[in-house]
Amino acid sequence: MTKLLPMNRRNFLQASAAGLAAGTVPGLFGSQAMAQTALTVGFIYVGPKDDYGYNQAHAEGAAVIKKMPGITLVEEENVPETVDVQKTMESMINLDGATLLFPTSFGYFDPHMLAMAAKYPKIQFRHCGGLWTEGKHPANTGSYFGYIGQGQYLNGIAAGYATKSKKIGFVAAKPIPQVVQNINSFLLGARSVDPTITCQVIFTGEWSLAVKEAEATNALIDQGADVITCHVDSPKVVVETAAGRGAFVCGYHANQSALAKDKYLTGAEWAWGNVYTNFIKTAQSGGKLGNFVRGGLKDGFVKMSPLGPAVSAEGRKKFEATLAEIMSGKFSVFKGPIKDNKGNVVVTASTAFAEDAIELESMGYLVEGVVGSTS
């Protein structure tokens, strides 16, 4: 049997599906052929776009690029990390004509985005948080992330000046490296103000579990903590509960000052608008999108919420001095000697890790002064 046509049943069906889609969506093909600068970009979020947290930070970034000329933005929220997200990506590609996709949740990377990238080699995929590795992952994919630990260090400085009980609290989702690094940075920031400060941590076990987050916040305050921060998908519950109990709050992911009013000290926020703008500019000019894009405060990937009224003049001075040092690129949060909270030396006296040090990506210890355990 010789093959007469390079078309099997599957190709044929896909082609007819594409034809149908083109029929139902007038203008789709027109817009693709129109100009190089016209670009349809898809954003996928794991939770609601207005969660005062992780997803809102990305949606705010998407809103920035929506205003750029030639950009059509398509967004979908509450997409679970299952076959659903694969189909959402395909739907954006097939029905909306998207050629650049930003699946923003960590769990979208493997296997979902990698499967779609293999199936659609002409579409560009950029994922938030993943560790793109050359040779291991397809060239049309990539990952971007921000070093937000320094932001939590600055949060810690504000907390260190605000606390009277010398106990601060951290509501954490899961004991994974990204979260653990934030907890440690927060305490190290506070200890740079007063080395007697301790930080109690409670892991809720889930990324989004409002009831447990409220319980954890109350438990921390009941134990004497008077400044609270967190690393969960939506800090809304933690922030409102803590402020309602009269504790100070340091924000995370997005600006939560509207939820805590004068109890809000500052917050470590993502600045995805800058990151997405750069990606889009590169794509529109026909350049090659980066495969491994990372940065911190000085690169404009992360920003701090404006300091609240409760921050003392002294606190403001130290905060701004440290921020300036971070911006100069000479600051490192994890500078030896550092012991973990079991007494083992984890960073030797001669070591100072830069923010992009690979050792920090697999952090599994809690530093001395953190009350809690990862297991």
Add this chain to the structure above:
Amino acid sequence: MTAEVNDPRLSIAAGGSASFRPLLEWLARRAEPVAIGLVAILIGLALFSLFILAVGKSPVTLFQLMYTGGFGSWFSIQNSLSRAAPLLLTALCVALPARLGLVIIGAEGAVVLGGVAAAASAMPFIGVVPPIMLFVFMGVAAMVVGGIWIGFAGFLRHYRGVNETISSLLLAYIAIALMNQFVEGLLRDPASLNKPSTKPLPKDYMLGQIPGMDVHWGLVIGVVACILSWVLIEITSFGFAARIAGGNVRAAQIQGLPVGKLIVGFTAIAGGFAGLAGMIEVAAVQGSANASLAAGYGYTGILVAFLARHNPLAIIPVAILLGGISASGGLIQRRMGLPDATVLVLQGTLFIVILFCETFYGRFKIFNPDLWKRS
């Protein structure tokens, strides 16, 4: 005796229509659930249209988009079928016990533990046995664990008098906590840093797609399970006994039916199906067990089972319909700017209207041939 004599006389009196009468009676009885179901869906859609009008959008556009996104092209149909696949099995987990009069709502627990059991049982056999054998091992392990989990709720119900609805729901939370414990501890792949998972299955050991379609084998397994369940309930004596016990437990006990064994047996089979859904998630989609297994399939299954009136064959079209609604949800978000909750509002409205329309059964003479004779 008189009835037997009467019947032929009636047929003679009815003349030419005599041969059509049994067919009409058969049709009338079958038409009742279909007609009432369709009317309920129409009422639900009408109410939902009012809701859409209230937020200032066009219901016509919305329904067009739902058709395009759910069933309007081959891509959309495959999208809907992929989403329907896990719902077939989780709906059976609700429908089978419901025939015994039990309301089990904890299928989610069996799904996640089934997934963990499947991933754990696969580990020693990768590279040792051929893939097909591995799938059998994984499937059996998942069904046994899922069966024990839901069967335990049935056991508690019959032997300890614990309400099965509450116990199955609470067991689901315990199951998710257990899954987190296993996945973040004992079974964790050390390479999974920021998303704790079990060791991923190699590519050759993944349950692939149905040939010619972009839908995994879980769909076929689900359809087969629905057909087998229908046979079990409607044709076997075991299913007949279960239906008797579901109608009246006391009567069944007086007849000497083993009600306890029936309850534990049916809940165990139901849990086995939900566990199998977890195995398919691992083997066909995720490649490993992790927190993404708790994607809510167990809860959507409740909706499917109730809409299908606990008829295993009706579960097939209902699951595909809900898969389509979920598939089109993304398009509605992207094209109309409506939030993700829109689809949930539609599902909720349909659910309530369909439950409400249950009261229509037996009220219309046209569907009841026994009443025709008297008139």
